Amino acid sequence: MSMEGAVRAQPNGLARVDGRLAGKVAVITGGASGIGQACAVRFAREGAAIVIADLADARRTVALVEEIGGTALAISTDTTNAEQCEALIDQAAEAFGPVNIIVASAGIATAAGRSNVQSRAASPGASDVVTLAAADFRRVIDVNVTGVMQTARAGARQMLRQGSGGTIIFVASTAGRIPLAGAAPYCVSKAGVWMLTKVMALELAQTGIRINAVGPGYTATPLIAGIEDDPHALGMAMAITPMKRLGLPEEVADACLYLASDESSFVTGQILHPAGGQFTD
Template sequence: MKDIFKLDGKIAIVTGGAGGIGEALALGLGIHGAAVVVSSRNQEAIEKVAQKITRESGNNAIAIAADVTDEASMQNLVDEVLKKYGKIDILVNAMGMNIKRDAFEYPMEDWDKIFNVNVKGTMIACKTVGRVMKNQGKGAIVNLSSVRGIRGYTGGNTGYCATKGAVELITKALALEWAPSGIRVNALGPALVITPGTRHIADNPELAKKYASAVPMGRIGLPEDMVGAVIYLASDAAGFVSGQTIYVDGGLTAA
């Protein structure tokens, strides 16, 4: 049997590739053989990630800035990738944001901001790259959901939970609609992961203990914990898997 987890010869786009999870996923795709296009709005940040991937994986990675909330920007990204590689095999949407606000007072401008990135951005990226995959007759998309897409949480997370619930259903609906075109659409559902945005939790022993105690495996997730699931979903190993979310959560959603 061939190595069904290999991504040799595959072209992968990672949106949100400068973030903590996105960088780890982009690096993992490169190490497993894919040529990676790292994208976010911050050109300087994605250049550093692309250089790291090239250095550590031996596979060439490039950086192309794009805004997932802008259709013209995403189309430009797709056009540039096609010009260089002629195809797109994998799309990983690793972008995301959270704005925590008390639900009684949640400002609608903040509600719109978080939905703009997490929901609208996911859909724009999926449909823009999805059209290319339809023409090719195949492709694999992995969206970034969360355990909060199926489990509510306190602490001002109503907006975040709502957006991740939307990502869950976008994933399922696209998987159904695009299956005849050979496009698989799945999602990654992390629990809390230590990234630059959550580093304050890891650096506070009391907070870290609180969050870790809620996880059956007794620790908080790391970006590298997310890589295996995405490699699987992007590879031929998951050739008959679509519309699913893999929760990489230390057992949290088992309860």
């Protein structure tokens, strides 16, 4: 299928054939939920064809993209599996043609699935390194760092084969710069993602492939579900958020859109923080 045919404006005209990503193909890991899902919808609105890669059922995201007249394909993928990452990119290219944009949003907060801030608020000392199981540390690193590397590696290999550049966006976190007690696996993983951004950006700088990251602050997604009903956890989060509110996944998607579009054509190796003012230096 050619890209020109892949995205058609519907009568409501919301998926724009003249949009900022018109004719592009975007692969989004973690696209079944939260920030990845918001990127899928935002990018589709700008005319990109969307491939959603997630462990979880991504039919809801496909439906949201189709509702605005876009095109989306869901491919069940575990990003910790290198072969599945390669197969994902192959299938994306087979379905829609050259892959131009990758967003690596698949991630977890803890091996147990709870968010760090909520488990820490409930139980001071929870998940401190002195009580941390090595397997739990490894699991977070595996998903948040190795999975991101494998996604980017497969995407960059494809972009090199295509020979026309591309843009890869990692979803890191402000936790990669702010040490949070009780969140060693997550903080270390996100610091790793930020460093991966910079190393890959240098390695690929002359190929036309740009590597950047977003580092969101606290964002209202299932990853921190229930935080608004937990005054202690919310208080901890807002203590380091000058705007005193949670971000919306759509606000993170807007930052990703800038890095995905040609408007950031001279930007590589950077991290952009949609984080309500967490860093003002």
